[in-house]
Amino acid sequence: MxxxxxxxxxxxxxxxxxxxxxxxxxxxxxxxxxxxxxxxxxxxxxxxxxxxxxxxxxxxxxxxxxxxxxxxAQREYEAQDIELDIVYEDDDILVINKPMGLVVHPGAGNPDGTVLNALLHHHPEIINVPRAGIVHRLDKDTTGLMVVAKTIQAQTHLVKNLQARENFTREYEAVCNGTMTAGGMIEKPIGRHATKRTHMAVHEMGKPAITHYRVAEKFRAHTRLRLRLETGRTHQIRVHMAYLNHPLIGDQLYGGRPRPPRNATQGLTEQLREFKRQALHAIKLSIAHPITGEKMTWEAPVPEDMIKLVAALREDTKENPDLTL
The missing domain is CATH 3.10.290.10 (RNA-binding S4 domain)
Incomplete structure (x- = not known):
């Protein structure tokens, strides 16, 4: 086509x-x-x-x-019958709730079985749109909301808004190691790590990156956060939180190994040990519709694994009210 x-x-x-x-x-x-x-x-x-x-x-x-x-049309990618959790769809865009373990775009190590392959099956005409309409991405093990353009016109306007940081807001729910006392803003450039090619890092020669965060709930040795991206660099939230020495729980790439607090309950110890992905979920997405200009907002419920993790953290804090380490 x-x-x-x-x-x-x-x-x-x-x-x-x-x-x-x-x-x-x-x-x-x-x-x-x-x-x-x-x-x-x-x-x-x-x-x-x-x-x-x-x-x-x-x-x-x-x-x-x-x-x-x-x-x-881009013919190098194959349409595959992969189920998509579609939150919203019209003639111009669709919004999906991406599950854990699903890669967004084919690449080294993931030639197919991606969101892009699923989009080609769901809406074959999207093959005429560059990158099958994908304008922003989520990491393989990050869950939550993504908007996809079904036409070139819609993609052009979404990308312009994204680059201008206008009418395109992404909010995330996360759980990090360590107790944070207050929210703030991280404005540190991000680029490819000097020696670890699969890693990103904060360094002066990187691209501008801004992350806003606030404390949603504090536990004995962990913190639940709500974050908002002003830019969209690869691994941005994960890199910025690691830079603050508060890596996300389960983020093995950036130091989020299990850190049970002293006298941790058995339930929390098990949850931390079994949580094998970064505790990060794209919970809210707000945009101006690329064709009509209408302001639209969607929310995706926190996934079950993060609900169980937070429940275990609350129980541990309740069981050990006088222990903070």
Whole structure:
């Protein structure tokens, strides 16, 4: 499958003097600047019937511009009948509640069996959208809400909002090691770890990363948190919490090994030992609908494993009210 794109417009006089790529980006906001630039370079753009292939060329205003091209479908991925927990769906987007253990996008070690493969089965036309409409990701063992674009137009607007940090809010529930006394903001850049290629780390040459957090509940030696992402770097919450010396329970990659407090109840000891993933859940997602602009919010219930973990932490704290370590 492929999608035929045919666009035409007259350049408003007030845009005269601007570059061709800037003008087209304003005239056709459903498509990204990088995609439009590629079309210009591939001779897909005409101005008054003449091919223009220089993105920086300036127009006077009043010209007739046209784009004629075909978006080829991505054929390297296979549609697979994998069940999706769909929270919401319309013609433009769908929102899913991702379970633990499901990878979002194929990659090294996970060539298939991913959210992307499931999306291709559920909505075959999504093959025409780059990355099958995926605009943000959750780690394999992080649960919770993700929004997916079903059209190029929807994807373009969602990505713009995400990059502008506008009309796109993601909140998480987490449980970390150690007792935190107050919330705050972590503003530390994140990039690839210097020696461990599967790890991310805080370092000066990384990309800007901002995480807001507040204390939701305190236990003897652990803390339940509510976090909000302002940026979306790989492993961002996990890296930032480890940087604060409060790694998430179960996060073996970033130091979240089991740390039972003194005289821990048997129930808590077992829960900590058996909790094999990072205690992180994308609990709330709020966006402006990419086509209608309507403000929309969804919440996903905390999964059973985290409910049991928090229950054990509460019981341990109740059983040992005078012990804080």
């Amino acid at each position: 492929s999608e035929q794109i045919s666009l035409q417009a007259e350049v408003p006089v007030e845009l005269g003097g601007k570059r061709l790529d800037q003008i087209l980006a304003q005239l056709f906001p459903d498509f990204s600047r990088s995609r439009i630039k590629t079309w210009i370079l591939e001779d897909k753009v005409t101005v008054d019937g003449e091919v223009f292939n220089t993105p920086r060329e300036k127009l006077l205003g009043g010209e007739s511009v046209a784009i004629e091209t075909v978006i080829e």
